[in-house]
Amino acid sequence: MPAGTDKDERRRAMSAFLRSRRERIQPEEVGFAPGGRRRTPGLRREEVAQLAGVGVTWYTWLEQGRDINVSAQVLEAISRTLRLDRLERNHLYTLAGLVLGPAKGDCASLPGSVQKMLDQLSPYPAQVLNSRYDVLAFNDAYCKVIIDIDAIPIEERNLLWLTFASKEWRCAFADSDSIKLHMVAAYRAASADHLGEPSWQDLTGRLLASSPLFAELWERYDVAAPSSKVKVLNNERVGLLRMEAVNLWLSQLGQLRSTVYTPVDEETEAKLRLLVDG
Structure with missing residues (x-):
């Protein structure tokens, strides 16, 4: 890969992310008059710069993806101005190349003990995923x-x-629309740590080419973290199953998590045992 490619891609990603967050804030929400002709939705660049206490030219260069130095203090001011939540703020810092916490490791293979753990969880469905949503076990x-x-x-x-x-x-998840939205947002948040990596670029490119819905959600620039929630699955054999998807982080193995689906009621428990144990 040519030198600087990863850094250039990070700047381009940060440019698009900042613009998307700026455009979602209405002027009147932060004390500016709603009137006046605006070429784009949301705040103007100069308004963001004013609220964050930075120079207009400097912020414009930052949003344009130019190669400029940025400090944590300035990013914090911009994060507050753009009303970024914790995940969005962390995403911005990652794109800027500033580390908020310890470096994250990776794992090429899983020890056999992980598979034994998953097998012992039956009749509860369980899997191990990495941050790219690859199913590893x-x-x-x-x-x-x-x-x-x-x-x-x-x-x-x-x-x-x-x-x-x-x-x-x-x-068939009954709440598939919200699940898809959250998956893409979590994938975008995780991708900030992997900009320029061929495997991530290839997956994103194939998804964009194959799915208009993925492309639409990807362009929203939303970020999220994997979360535990109740999901409703319509199984063709037993009907509706109500299960809570609980994430268990395998911290010693890097960015891996085990997702375990546990029943939220006795009816679902009985249906799971029928499906798995016959």
Whole structure:
């Protein structure tokens, strides 16, 4: 990869992110008069600069993706001005190349003990994902209840791909719209740590080319973190299943998490056992 490519891509990503956050704030929300002719929605660059206490030219260069130095203090002022939440703020810092916490490791393979743990969780479906939504491990209950991932080629075992582009995706979540929105936002947040990496670029490019919905959600520049929530699955054999998806972080293995689907009522518990144990 040519020198500077990763840094250039980070600046371009930060430029688009700042612009998207600026355009969502209405002038009257921060004390400016709503009148006047505006070429774009939201705040003007000079208004952001004024509120953040930085020079207009400097902020313009920052949003244009120019190669300028930026301090944590200035980013903090911009974060407050743009009303960024914690995840958005962390995303901005990552794009700027400023570290907020310890460096995150990665893991190329999983120890056998992880698979044993997943198998012991049956009849509760469970899987291990990385931040790219690659499925690295799963138990038999996951195949029987969520999707038969074992039947899918290894190179396609990615939840984003299965959700947005693959015809192999057969499970039907009742709240699929909100799930898809959150998945793309979490993927964008994680991608800030992997700008310029071929595997991430390839997945994003294939998703953009294959799914108009992914492309639409990607252009929103929303960021989020994986979260635990109740999901409703319509299984073709037993009907509705109400399960809470709980994330367990495997901290010693880097950016990996195990997602375990646990029933929220006795009816779902009975249906899970019927599906898995027969």
